Structure formats: structure tokens, C-alpha cells
Amino acid sequence: MRDVYTLIKKQELLEEDSTVVVGVSGGPDSLALLHMLICLKEKMNLKIIAAHMDHMFRGEESKAEMEFVIDFCEKHNIASEAKQVDVSSYAMKNKKNKQVAARECRYLFYKEILDKHHSKTLALGHHGDDQVETILMRLVRGNTGEALAGIKVKRPFHNGIIIRPLLRTTKENILLYCKENNLNPRFDSSNEKSDYTRNRFRKTVLPFLKSENPQVHEKFQNFSETFLEDETYLQVLTQQQMNKVFKRQDLSAVEIDIKRFLNLPLPLQRRGIKLILNYLYVNIPSSLSSIHIESIQTLLSQEHPSGSLDYPGGLKVIKSYTTCLFTFEHTELEKYRIELEIPSSVTLPNGFIISCNVTREIPIHRGNDTFLMSYEAISTPLIIRPREQGDKMKLKGMNGRKKVKDIFIDEKIPLHSRHAWPIVEDGNGNILWVPGLKKSKFEEEGIHKGEFVILHVRV
Numbered sequence: 001m002r003d004v005y006t007l008i009k010k011q012e013l014l015e016e017d018s019t020v021v022v023g024v025s026g027g028p029d030s031l032a033l034l035h036m037l038i039c040l041k042e043k044m045n046l047k048i049i050a051a052h053m054d055h056m057f058r059g060e061e062s063k064a065e066m067e068f069v070i071d072f073c074e075k076h077n078i079a080s081e082a083k084q085v086d087v088s089s090y091a092m093k094n095k096k097n098k099q100v101a102a103r104e105c106r107y108l109f110y111k112e113i114l115d116k117h118h119s120k121t122l123a124l125g126h127h128g129d130d131q132v133e134t135i136l137m138r139l140v141r142g143n144t145g146e147a148l149a150g151i152k153v154k155r156p157f158h159n160g161i162i163i164r165p166l167l168r169t170t171k172e173n174i175l176l177y178c179k180e181n182n183l184n185p186r187f188d189s190s191n192e193k194s195d196y197t198r199n200r201f202r203k204t205v206l207p208f209l210k211s212e213n214p215q216v217h218e219k220f221q222n223f224s225e226t227f228l229e230d231e232t233y234l235q236v237l238t239q240q241q242m243n244k245v246f247k248r249q250d251l252s253a254v255e256i257d258i259k260r261f262l263n264l265p266l267p268l269q270r271r272g273i274k275l276i277l278n279y280l281y282v283n284i285p286s287s288l289s290s291i292h293i294e295s296i297q298t299l300l301s302q303e304h305p306s307g308s309l310d311y312p313g314g315l316k317v318i319k320s321y322t323t324c325l326f327t328f329e330h331t332e333l334e335k336y337r338i339e340l341e342i343p344s345s346v347t348l349p350n351g352f353i354i355s356c357n358v359t360r361e362i363p364i365h366r367g368n369d370t371f372l373m374s375y376e377a378i379s380t381p382l383i384i385r386p387r388e389q390g391d392k393m394k395l396k397g398m399n400g401r402k403k404v405k406d407i408f409i410d411e412k413i414p415l416h417s418r419h420a421w422p423i424v425e426d427g428n429g430n431i432l433w434v435p436g437l438k439k440s441k442f443e444e445e446g447i448h449k450g451e452f453v454i455l456h457v458r459v
């Protein structure tokens, strides 16, 4: 088991005089791991605690496994912690599949035991074959970045770390070790049935790879370790560069400068998109894959000045001229329909204030922030609403009607502002005014006498 000790030393997995909690199922992998650590105990002055959880999936059979682990520890003069948890009920209550539920319960249990024994190190029995399967499965599934490094030899967990000292060892070597040391591990028959995809890789791809190179697991482990080093370096670089690209960064939205973003090398652009998604979602949902990252990349690099994409959880990615906004904010803003009383004043969801008054005096200078109509000619009620697909309005001095969408484009209004921008329409459904931008031919012209309704927008 030289490869195990080499890995422990090279990656500094264990500290002398420390307490290590070992997750022990009673199967060959974790039993071999426990035994190896027991052999290191004296030399490194380790305190070892074996932690076993009975998932209660197989009644007496799994209870017997628990007793086997407790016995094994007693024989080797090691402390053990064992707990029975009804994982099937937990899974049903929380609507989770049994495997996910078992994992959740186990990790909660590990935390409990780590705290109880003031330990910062949890050792688990994942090995080289697990690593090859995991990396290949993730590649086939379309994972990107760090995930392609597979299972990590050392990663943060709770108040300390999880270590996996067997990752440079094959399953065959583990079985051999168990035999040579008379460990008599338990074999859990249900293990075989529970993870169908992994089992297909184990039964078909792995034997082929091993026949090509019996040391294939070492190659994969080398790949995993160097890949992770490279990836970590690129992530640090990405963070530094993206700080110059961000225009806004808060909990519900991130806005970037497109030109600066596109000036970054492609590997940093890809990681930059992931960084943004990770920041907004906290953890990228598993339903997002490399295709989703690529589509944002395409949106940003294509010539068209605006466009948008919808992502899980209501995240919208909105490209508009020089900036791109990633936001969860749009949803409530989009739908409103307000009847404008005469006179009155309303504050709209996007912050605009529209006031409506009756007057006898016509202001001489009237820009696009004011709209005027004869009180008698007006058809009520006046409605304020956001734009709808196909909206068109009749403009002054123009035959036919112009698309409201084109007005926004002409005025270079960012896409994310267009969703909530108000439109004022009369009782006949004619669009009178796009406040601040354009007036229709329905506005009063020339000098008249009488009463007028005057609308004014403040942004």
C-alpha cells in the first residue's frame, strides 16, 4: 500500500497528533482504509474514530453490518460511532431519491461525529476505479471546469477537510489487501443495483481501459491533480480580470461591460460566465451544462446589439448595446395596467412618475416628456401599461404606424429597461404616447382655446 502512503505524504493529507474520523461502511474499500490508518496510528500518533451509519435499507442484514464494524473496531482497539437512521422515511418525507437521501443523512452524521471528537479530518474510501468512472461520467454528461477533475483527494468540509487516500489505488489492490490482511469485509448486494449509470461504466468501459493500460487509474489521478491545479490558477486569473468587467454586482443582478469582456482570452470568458452564474445562483443548478454557458458566449459575441436568454429560476440574461445584464429582477416589473384618473399622479414600478392635470394654458415648449390633448376629444379611460408584442403607434407627420419596438431601438433604450417602460393608451386602444420618447399624432397642435388634459412624465 505504498501508493496510499505516498499520496498522504505528497498531498499532506494527515497531520501528526491529529484525530481522524473514518467513514466505514463495512465494505472492502473503507475497511481497507481503516486498517491502513490503524497501521499508521503509532507512527503518526493518530486518534482514529470509525463512523458507521446503518441506512436501515436491508433490515437484519444491515444491522449485522453495523455490528461487524463495531466488532472490528473493538478487536483493533479503535473507538467507533454507529447510528441507525431510517433513510427510506427521510427520503419519502423530503421527496428525494434514496441514494441522495442516504448521502445527506451520512454527511450530517459525519458532521456530528467530527464535532463530538473535535476532529477536522474525515477520511473516505473512494478509490482509483471510482475516480476513472467519475471523470468519464462527467465528461459524457457535459460537465465543465473543476467538475472534470473528478473526486478530490482533499477538499474543505464542515470545519476541516475530507481526505481520500485511496484514489491512487485500484479496486483489485484493495481486495487483495483485504485478503492478505484477513479483513473479511461485508459485501452490500444492493450497492450493485443502486447506481445504474456508474455500473454501466464499471462493467463496460473500465475493463476495456484496464486492458489497454493496467495503470490507467494512475493516469487519471495524475490528470485530476494537474487539471485541478491548472483550473485553480485560471479561476484566480478570471476573478482578477472580471473585476475590471463588472459594472454592477449585487445579490439580484450582475451587469458587465461587453467590450471589456470580449477583450479577455476565451478561456477566461468561459470561466467569467461561470463565475457570474455561480455568484447569482450560489451554486450553478445541475440542469445547466456547457451548452448554456456557450449560448451566453454566443449572445455576447454575435454582432446583433441586443437579445436575451431565459435561465432556470427566472434568471434573464439581457444583452443591450454595450452592456449585458444578468438579473432576477424583471418579473414583477413586467405586468401592470393602471387606469389614469384625471387629475392624478402615479408612480410606476420602474420608478417613473406620470402626472395628469387639466389646464387652460398650453405650454409653449413641449418636449417628449409632456403630452397634451383636448379634454373634450379625449377618449377615456387612459391606460398606462408596459409594451406588448406588436404595439404600433401613429406618429406625427407620418403615414402608417411605427412599431413601438423600433422606437426603443432608435432611442437605444437598453433591453432590460424596455420591459417596464410605460405606454399610454386611450379608451379606443390608440397608443398616445411613449413617455419621454415619442408622441403620437393624437397630440393637440396649434393654438386652441378651452380645457386640455396635460400629461407629464418625470424619470
Ligand SMILES: Nc1ncnc2c1ncn2[C@@H]1O[C@H](COP(=O)(O)OP(=O)(O)OP(=O)(O)O)[C@@H](O)[C@H]1O
Residues within 6 Å of the ligand: 022, 023, 024, 025, 026, 027, 028, 029, 030, 031, 051, 052, 053, 054, 055, 106, 123, 124, 125, 126, 191
Ligand atoms: N454506511 C456508511 N457509513 C459510513 N460511511 C460510509 C457508509 N457508506 C459509505 N461510506 C463511506 O463513503 C465511501 C464511499 O461510499 P460508496 O458507497 O460510494 O463506496 P463503496 O464502494 O460502497 O465503499 P465501501 O467498499 O467502503 O462500502 C466509503 O468508502 C466509506 O468511506
